Amino acid sequence: MQLFLNATSPYARMARITMMEKGLAEMVTLRWCDPWADDAALLNANPAGRIPALITADGTALSESLLIALYLDGQGPGEPLIPPSRLSEVLHRVGLGQGLMDAAFTTVIARKHQGSEADDSELGQRRLRAFQRILDQLEQELDEAQAMSAMTLADIAVGVALDYLTFRLPEVTWSHGRPRLAAWHRQIVRRESFTQTAFG
Ligand SMILES: N[C@@H](CCC(=O)N[C@@H](CS)C(=O)NCC(=O)O)C(=O)O
Incomplete structure (x- = not known):
């Protein structure tokens, strides 16, 4: 492949x-x-x-x-990343991770092409509010204990989205005031698959 x-x-x-x-x-x-x-x-x-x-x-x-x-x-020998017994929970949180990723990536691209005033546009403001809402919801749903359970696609999506915020939009300071999410993230990014693929 x-x-x-x-x-x-x-x-x-x-x-x-x-x-x-x-x-x-x-x-x-x-x-x-x-x-x-x-x-x-x-x-x-x-x-x-x-x-x-x-x-x-x-x-x-x-x-x-x-x-x-x-x-x-469906291909590899590793444990299922979307286990049937956790289907709705995993898909729910993949959606949150993907929503965060989309809002962050679109913000970065809009700034690149239109300058930082892109953030002041109606769409820019919607994206910035979306960050905060998604991050607040993740703070309610995730904690360190969650990070210890079997890895799923949701962990990958949310972990990568948070890393992307730190990488490209550090001023969002997503971990401030969100101690449970920060503790979850610290555990997830210790995995080899995360350390070996760090943004750069
Ligand atoms: N919805 C797509 C988004 C992929 C995407 O936007 N990739 C960006 C890089 S982060 C890209 O290749 N952009 C080039 C372009 O849009 O022409 C996915 O989930 O794969």
Whole structure:
């Protein structure tokens, strides 16, 4: 298999961590690329030009981080990342993680193309409020004990989204006033799949 990625995409990191947690690292070739440079191989794999993209062993091209994670979860020997007994709980929290990631990534891209005044627009303000609401909800739902239970796709999505906030939007100071979430995050990012894929 081949995974198209870069070192700063939260979506690509989510796919890569999923691959590692499923014990598939040896079976996947990492194809480092710049999605903003119309990389020909990436466009061939994903005409949308976005990472992550995965070429499966039978040559099928997959796009969208969650679909790639779903596929990988069905392939590797690792424990299920979406256990049927926890389906609704895991999907609920994957949604929170993905919502946080989308709001953060869109903020970063809007600032890059329109300057920091993008934050003052109606959409920018909505995104900033969304951060706070999602973070407050995660503070209610997660704690250190939760981080000790079996790893799921929700842990990957939320952990990567929080790391992305620290990496690109440190002024959000997501951990301030959220001690339970901060304790949860400290445990999750100790995993090898997180330390080996740190943003940079
Ligand atoms: N919904 C997509 C989002 C992927 C995405 O936006 N990736 C960014 C990098 S973080 C990208 O490749 N952007 C290039 C572009 O939009 O042209 C997913 O979950 O995979």
